[in-house]
Amino acid sequence: MRLLTVVLLLLWALLGKCSEPPSDVLSCSYQISNILREIKDVLTSTSGRCSSDGERDERLVGIERETVSQAVRQHGEVVRSLLAQTESLKKAVTSVAEVQSAHKQLLIALRTELESEKQTKRTQRRTIQDLRSEIHTLREESKNWQEHLRRMESEMKAGLQKTELAAQEATIEVKGASDRANSLGRVIRRVQRSMHSLEKIVTQHTTRLAALTARGRGRRPPPQHSLPTLPSTEMPQTGEEVDCPHPYTRIGLGCFAVHSTQRLSWEQARQHCRGIDGDLANPDDIYDVVLFLDDSFPESVYSTSGGWGFWIGATLDNTGTWQWVSGLPVRTQVDFWGRGEPGDAQENDEGCLFLHGWWRFRAGADPCTSEKYFICERKVN
Structure with missing residues (x-):
């Protein structure tokens, strides 16, 4: 137990x-x-x-x-x-x-990352401080530029005012010069017409004097072709008693029909002129036509009525030469071309001649397909 x-x-x-x-x-x-x-x-x-x-x-x-x-x-x-x-x-x-x-x-x-984050924050703080300093600098520069721009704007306004005043004065001077030039052009045209008439009279008197001299000596008068007459392209062989058939009107020494209500291309205008027994105008003296247009379409009218111009019978051939429809070369006299015309007409495909209202009916070049008013002429022997 x-x-x-x-x-x-x-x-x-x-x-x-x-x-x-x-x-x-x-x-x-x-x-x-x-x-x-x-x-x-x-x-x-x-x-x-x-x-x-x-x-x-x-x-x-x-x-x-x-x-x-x-x-x-x-x-x-x-x-x-x-x-x-x-x-x-x-x-x-x-x-x-x-x-x-x-x-x-x-x-x-984590400690490493925390240390890196602290370093990043310190870098960001420095960057922010640099950016603030740069922004402050930019603001100061912007203020300076704004002040500079204000001064420039004031100077430009003052310069523009001076330029406008000078432009107004120049415009007045140019207008006066243009008016004087136009008046001079009209005088020159009238003088040329007078010279043609005077040449005609001198030719007639020379012929009569030669005939009288031959009669006094008992000889026949010299042949008509030996007298110092002007070519047929410069004056008609008949006198001033030429009657122009309808719808043509006497202008200078020729018969012309000015179409100012219908605009056609150059070729269409020529066909129209041929349909009334004529052709596009190829006058012996173009200043007669120019003077007529200048009197018929004053400055208050041609800006609207004649602003498109009038076709006449001259074209530019392959050689760069202006020719009338009659085959004769165009004689470019004083005050013939408008401002800046004809330029490089061949390169720009501007092969037809016209009279422009904005240039007081001086000549200019334009493409033949353009639609303009036109002037017909009928040669009367």
């Missing part, structure tokens, strides 16, 4: 030692082994003494042994469970160590 008490006490001590999770699992296992060894020694030492007690106690000892064996087996299972838990704890400790190591590395990375 005392043996059973001793064994139970040892088992109770064993359970007391390992009932809570030990701080060191190996030491707990070692203590369990020692207790089991003590139990075995007790049982061995008491087996001899208990043999004399008779068969009565043998049955009790067997029961106690069976109980102790069961307790030992249970405690063996507990030990195996503790060993398994020890392995799990080792693995957990290893995992915890790895996690701690990862945490340390993460902390190091």
